[in-house]
Structures are given as C-alpha cells and as structure tokens.
Amino acid sequence: QVHLQESGPGLVKSSQTLSLNCAVSGDSINTGAYYWSWVRQTAGQGLEWIGRVYSTGRTAYNPSLQSRVTVSMDTSKRHFSLRLTSVTAADTAMYYCATQDRANSGRFDFWGQGILVTVSS
Amino acid sequence: DIQLTQSPPSLSASVGDRVTITCQASENIGNYFSWYQLKVGEAPKPLIYGASSLQSGVPLRFSAYRLGTQYSLSINNVQPEDSAIYFCQQTLNIPITFGQGTRLDIK
Numbered sequence: 001q002v003h004l005q006e007s008g009p010g011l012v013k014s015s016q017t018l019s020l021n022c023a024v025s026g027d028s029i030n031t032g033a034y035y036w037s038w039v040r041q042t043a044g045q046g047l048e049w050i051g052r053v054y055s056t057g058r059t060a061y062n063p064s065l066q067s068r069v070t071v072s073m074d075t076s077k078r079h080f081s082l083r084l085t086s087v088t089a090a091d092t093a094m095y096y097c098a099t100q101d102r103a104n105s106g107r108f109d110f111w112g113q114g115i116l117v118t119v120s121s
Numbered sequence: 122d123i124q125l126t127q128s129p130p131s132l133s134a135s136v137g138d139r140v141t142i143t144c145q146a147s148e149n150i151g152n153y154f155s156w157y158q159l160k161v162g163e164a165p166k167p168l169i170y171g172a173s174s175l176q177s178g179v180p181l182r183f184s185a186y187r188l189g190t191q192y193s194l195s196i197n198n199v200q201p202e203d204s205a206i207y208f209c210q211q212t213l214n215i216p217i218t219f220g221q222g223t224r225l226d227i228k
Contacts, residue, residue: 047208096164105153105212114164
C-alpha cells in the first residue's frame with residue numbers, strides 16, 4: 001500500500017515556474033515496481049498525463065509538455081517532484097501524483113488527493 | 122498519440138439501473154487499458170485494469186469487457202455513491218492517454 005500526498009503553492013504567476021512535490025509513504029520510493037507519475041485535470045477537460053520518473057532516474061514525458069516539464073525524485077527525502085516552466089492560464093488544473101504499476105497492464109494503482117494550482121496573470 | 126473516444130459524455134440513471142460506458146481506441150492497445158472513478162475532493166479510484174480485471178475492493182456490480190478496440194464498463198444495480206466521473210485510459214504507448222470522461226448522475 002502506497003500513500004501519496006501532493007504539496008506546493010496553490011497560486012503561480014503567469015510565466016513563472018510551477019513546482020510540486022509528492023511525498024511517498026508506505027513503500028520504498030526505490031522500489032522497482034512503479035513509475036512515479038504526474039497527471040492533471042484542467043477545468044472542463046479530461047485527464048492529461050504529464051510524465052513519470054523511474055527509480056533509475058529514467059523519465060518519460062508527454063510530448064505536448066516536454067519542452068517545459070521535469071519530473072525528478074529524491075530518494076533520501078522520499079518524494080518526487082514536478083517542475084513546469086513558463087506557465088500560462090492553460091496550466092491551471094488539479095494536479096495529481098500517482099504510481100504506475102510496471103506490471104498489471106500499467107495500471108495507476110495509487111493516487112494522491114490532488115492539489116489545485118491556479119495560474120494568475 | 123492513441124486516441125480514446127469515450128461515450129456518452131454524461132448520463133443519468135436511477136438507483137438499481139444498469140449503465141454502460143464505452144471507449145473506442147484509435148488503434149490496437151490490447152489489454153493495456155484501465156477504468157477510473159473520479160469524485161470531487163477525492164483521489165481518483167482505479168476500478169478496472171487489464172481491460173476486464175476488477176481492482177481489489179471494487180464492488181462486484183462493476184464489470185468490464187473488451188471487444189477488439191472497443192472497451193466497455195458496466196455498472197449493475199447503480200447506487201447513489203456511484204455518482205462520479207468515469208475515465209478510461211490506455212498505457213500501451215507514451216503518451217499515456219485518457220478518454221474525455223463520462224459524468225454519471227443519479228436521479
């Protein structure tokens with residue numbers, strides 16, 4: 001059982017950088033069983049996968065965001081992070097961190113409660 | 122990107138009804154397919170993985186099947202707590218993509 005909790009500022013100014021952390025408990029962040037992932041839900045839109053990091057440090061990103069996004073992990077602090085640069089109003093969303101099982105058809109087993117981030121002009 | 126066309130966008134049901142939501146994938150994704158339930162203020166809840174396997178702890182009134190590139194989620198005997206938005210997802214290819222969601226309201 002993995003418990004995830006997002007944290008970070010709820011308000012970011014346009015053109016600045018959005019930075020969020022996801023605290024991991026209940027299992028080791030070094031486990032090779034999961035990809036550590038970020039997903040967002042924008043108002044009126046569906047869910048959008050942002051990217052993920054694996055315990056080796058290997059990452060994968062949504063091409064639509066790749067030029068602006070970095071996902072990283074800090075095993076000593078038991079968290080992984082999202083960094084999104086040059087934000088605009090279109091980046092206003094509920095941001096979730098989640099685990100993606102490397103087996104079981106890649107299901108997203110565990111999710112955080114989400115954090116609402118608003119981009120102001 | 123693999124597109125998932127989800128329908129209907131919304132539906133309304135009475136307690137005890139059976140409802141079905143479908144997702145059409147733009148290409149073959151096999152069983153790299155999941156369904157999730159999303160309620161306001163809560164973490165998304167996985168319901169189905171591998172196209173038709175029930176996640177542990179999910180009520181048996183939820184079921185799913187795959188026919189080629191079409192995937193369906195059914196809820197038998199709908200309950201008030203099933204009011205939520207339901208999303209489908211493919212995890213075969215990067216980027217991982219989701220359907221647009223189906224809002225289920227209980228009358």
